[in-house]
Amino acid sequence: MPLNKEIQPGDNDELTRERLQATFDTQQMAAALWGSDLARKRRELAKKVDKLTVLHDSKDMSFMTREEKLSENARKVVQMFAHVADIVEDPSDDAEMFHLSSNAIGHEGHPFGVHFVMFIPALKAQADDEQREKWLMPALGLQLIGTYAQTELGHGTNLRALETMATFDKATDEFVIHTPTVTALKWWPGSLGKSSNHAVVSANLIIDGKSYGHHNFMVQIRDENTHKPLKGITVGDIGPKMAYNASDNGFLGFDHHRIPRRNMLMRHAKVDKNGVYTKPPHAKIGYSAMVHVRSVMIGHQGMFLGSASTIAIRYSLVRRQGEIKEGSGEVKILDYQTQQHRLFPQLARAYVFMFAGKEVRELYQKVLSDMEKGETTLLADLHALTSGLKSVVTHLCVAGMEQCRMACGGHGYSRASGIPEIWGVAVGGCTYEGENMVMLLQLARYLMKAVKETKKGKSLGRLVDYLLLPQDRHSLIGRVPQGEYGPHLAAFEHIARRQIFKVADELTKLQDKGMSKEIAWQKKAVELQRAARLHTRFYLAACFHRKVQSVVDGRIREALADLYHLHLNYELLDMVNYALEDAYLKADQVDFIREDMYRLLETIRPNAISLVDAFEFSDRELRSVLGRRDGHVYENLYKWAKESELNRADVLPYFDKYLKPMMLAARQRSNI
Numbered sequence: 056m057p058l059n060k061e062i063q064p065g066d067n068d069e070l071t072r073e074r075l076q077a078t079f080d081t082q083q084m085a086a087a088l089w090g091s092d093l094a095r096k097r098r099e100l101a102k103k104v105d106k107l108t109v110l111h112d113s114k115d116m117s118f119m120t121r122e123e124k125l126s127e128n129a130r131k132v133v134q135m136f137a138h139v140a141d142i143v144e145d146p147s148d149d150a151e152m153f154h155l156s157s158n159a160i161g162h163e164g165h166p167f168g169v170h171f172v173m174f175i176p177a178l179k180a181q182a183d184d185e186q187r188e189k190w191l192m193p194a195l196g197l198q199l200i201g202t203y204a205q206t207e208l209g210h211g212t213n214l215r216a217l218e219t220m221a222t223f224d225k226a227t228d229e230f231v232i233h234t235p236t237v238t239a240l241k242w243w244p245g246s247l248g249k250s251s252n253h254a255v256v257s258a259n260l261i262i263d264g265k266s267y268g269h270h271n272f273m274v275q276i277r278d279e280n281t282h283k284p285l286k287g288i289t290v291g292d293i294g295p296k297m298a299y300n301a302s303d304n305g306f307l308g309f310d311h312h313r314i315p316r317r318n319m320l321m322r323h324a325k326v327d328k329n330g331v332y333t334k335p336p337h338a339k340i341g342y343s344a345m346v347h348v349r350s351v352m353i354g355h356q357g358m359f360l361g362s363a364s365t366i367a368i369r370y371s372l373v374r375r376q377g378e379i380k381e382g383s384g385e386v387k388i389l390d391y392q393t394q395q396h397r398l399f400p401q402l403a404r405a406y407v408f409m410f411a412g413k414e415v416r417e418l419y420q421k422v423l424s425d426m427e428k429g430e431t432t433l434l435a436d437l438h439a440l441t442s443g444l445k446s447v448v449t450h451l452c453v454a455g456m457e458q459c460r461m462a463c464g465g466h467g468y469s470r471a472s473g474i475p476e477i478w479g480v481a482v483g484g485c486t487y488e489g490e491n492m493v494m495l496l497q498l499a500r501y502l503m504k505a506v507k508e509t510k511k512g513k514s515l516g517r518l519v520d521y522l523l524l525p526q527d528r529h530s531l532i533g534r535v536p537q538g539e540y541g542p543h544l545a546a547f548e549h550i551a552r553r554q555i556f557k558v559a560d561e562l563t564k565l566q567d568k569g570m571s572k573e574i575a576w577q578k579k580a581v582e583l584q585r586a587a588r589l590h591t592r593f594y595l596a597a598c599f600h601r602k603v604q605s606v607v608d609g610r611i612r613e614a615l616a617d618l619y620h621l622h623l624n625y626e627l628l629d630m631v632n633y634a635l636e637d638a639y640l641k642a643d644q645v646d647f648i649r650e651d652m653y654r655l656l657e658t659i660r661p662n663a664i665s666l667v668d669a670f671e672f673s674d675r676e677l678r679s680v681l682g683r684r685d686g687h688v689y690e691n692l693y694k695w696a697k698e699s700e701l702n703r704a705d706v707l708p709y710f711d712k713y714l715k716p717m718m719l720a721a722r723q724r725s726n727i
């Protein structure tokens with residue numbers, strides 16, 4: 056039995072030969088990546104989706120209009136729910152459902168995207184028991200479709216400036232929801248434009264003329280039967296986007312629209328019938344749906360980068376171009392060192408982002424169950440961690456995916472590669488759920504507080520314990536045996552700690568000179584976001600270390616360790632300026648890191664296909680001609696191109712309408 060479990064009769068011979076070189080069992084590696092239970096469930100659900108033709112794309116989405124895309128994905132999502140009990144083991148398991156939707160529907164969006172990822176989590180965390188009964192149960196039972204309407208045309212980041220009003224009317228025991236200006240229109244919520252009939256709406260709570268800041272309200276926006284907007288509500292689609300065009304992101308305005316008082320989500324903050332307001336136990340508890348998405352995004356983004364790496368690495372083993380040694384025949388493009396250097400670090404990042412995604416979900420679950428008991432101590436840690444990870448992971452993912460696209464040459468630019476769409480979806484993640492730069496500055500706030508605690512000999516939390524440790528002056532990289540690459544990890548720690556203390560000292564100096572805290576912050580904002588990035592990159596490297604250490608099987612641990620060591624080298628070189636500034640690393644150590652990285656590229660090369668096969672993306676899920684498991688790329692690219700709508704006739708009307716008359720006229724002129 057070969058160790059790579061993807062080998063099948065009829066596959067491209069080149070790929071089979073590559074797969075036979077695996078030094079580890081790909082199913083065991085899949086278990087390390089996804090967790091053994093989820094890996095098994097993914098495998099089984101993919102097989103079931105393959106058999107259920109009603110869940111298959113009716114044609115490639117690249118050839119569809121937006122309306123066709125919306126309709127196609129609405130059809131598939133309805134079929135998916137109709138068959139869900141036969142396909143997944145536990146429909147209440149978000150991870151299993153996400154993988155089902157990834158297989159059957161893809162990532163261009165569908166009417167229930169925000170319903171499951173924000174609307175339901177908002178109800179779970181913020182609705183009281185009676186409200187859960189009223190809305191959560193119907194939402195889970197698909198009796199209604201919800202969205203999360205927070206962002207406005209004028210403000211997305213600065214939530215304190217949101218303008219939508221929810222004014223309490225004591226006489227009728229109602230809130231009057233109103234959009235006072237054009238900039239107050241809700242703008243962007245997913246599935247709002249044409250699909251949803253309910254929304255969790257963020258609006259400023261106003262009681263007796265006093266504003267209590269924004270709170271969340273349940274608002275029915277469309278009639279349950281006719282689907283027409285209710286009186287006092289204007290709603291529509293905001294138009295085409297870079298990608299994600301099967302999602303109808305929408306706008307929403309209210310004209311003094313009335314809802315019952317009990318439509319304010321009241322698990323934590325409350326308003327009674329006399330207009331008496333009760334504060335929540337934590338000021339930001341109402342932000343929980345955002346924290347939820349930030350926590351799931353990390354693993355999803357890792358998966359997007361894993362998909363792009365799979366496509367580019369498989370294709371690089373099919374594509375031959377040029378010779379390394381003259382006369383010895385064209386080589387697979389993955390045999391070029393530059394191609395390996397382009398792709399393998401992206402593969403390593405995909406792995407670590409998936410591991411970090413798992414860790415952060417565990418912390419989220421812990422915080423959620425604490426919150427249920429009114430305990431909010433870990434909320435600040437979770438906010439800091441997710442803010443940093445969300446920003447660094449999305450940024451590195453899209454940079455990595457772009458490398459994968461370019462590594463596929465011309466065919467990478469074609470939608471047949473599958474990379475443009477997932478890149479477009481992934482890059483949205485740099486903006487949604489908090490613009491990256493803004494979220495890095497949120498983490499920086501936490502880090503600056505941590506420095507203050509450290510100076511008192513205390514730690515703000517587990518994530519920043521390392522700030523208490525002393526700084527070494529010189530790195531031991533290349534000075535001691537490599538072992539488990541301890542000196543490399545220590546370098547990440549050193550770089551992060553130094554930048555964090557450096558910027559904290561600079562802030563103090565500016566304030567000592569009389570500058571206000573806010574202006575000093577502005578003067579150092581770029582350095583602050585750098586501190587946040589370095590802290591997060593250290594967290595990621597440490598997370599990779601924890602994962603490798605936890606693996607029991609020797610062959611899996613060895614293959615993972617190669618990726619981990621490559622990651623350490625590659626990322627350190629990417630940040631090397633920080634280590635050179637204080638001469639922590641010497642030039643010969645940088646050379647040592649580089650040479651070790653080149654060695655690792657060669658070590659990883661024979662396992663490359665097995666490392667991507669271990670993601671176990673089905674062809675249906677990958678939606679890529681270049682990334683096909685069987686490697687039959689060229690004949691299928693030709694087949695795909697023939698499906699282009701432009702090929703429906705040899706001559707299209709625009710030729711007769713514009714080009715032919717112009718050429719005829721030109722010929723006539725030349726005959727005169």
Ligand SMILES: CCCCC/C=C\C/C=C\C/C=C\C/C=C\C/C=C/C(=O)SCCNC(=O)CCNC(=O)[C@H](O)C(C)(C)COP(=O)(O)OP(=O)(O)OC[C@H]1O[C@@H](n2cnc3c(N)ncnc32)[C@H](O)[C@@H]1OP(=O)(O)O
Binds near residue numbers: 171172203339497
């Ligand atoms: C069919 C089945 C399928 C299954 C489906 C499964 C998966 C689906 C897959 C895909 C999903 C599909 C679609 C998803 C795509 C997109 C969805 C996108 C949604 C959105 O974008 S929703 C809108 C998101 N908006 C934002 O993120 C706004 C960003 N801004 C903010 O968060 C805040 O304004 C701010 C920047 C954090 C500042 O807030 P502010 O209130 O002004 O506070 P500050 O004064 O800056 O800070 C005060 C204090 O509070 C702390 N703080 C801030 N936020 C939090 C928090 N969330 N938790 C804890 N603490 C917080 C902050 O740190 C400060 O603390 P100090 O101690 O320093 O004072």
Ligand SMILES: Cc1cc2nc3c(=O)[nH]c(=O)nc-3n(C[C@H](O)[C@H](O)[C@H](O)COP(=O)(O)OP(=O)(O)OC[C@H]3O[C@@H](n4cnc5c(N)ncnc54)[C@H](O)[C@@H]3O)c2cc1C
Binds near residue numbers: 204299483486
């Ligand atoms: C695909 C997609 C799906 C979305 N889905 C939803 C949804 O379902 N529901 C919903 O409510 N919203 C949704 N959004 C909106 C999204 O959450 C916001 O666009 C996002 O939070 C960024 O806010 P903004 O657009 O106001 O950007 P801005 O804040 O205007 O950002 C513009 C620039 O200003 C900078 N900037 C802003 N403030 C600061 C600051 N304090 N310090 C330094 N720099 C700053 C930013 O870094 C950025 O460079 C979605 C957006 C997208 C793209």
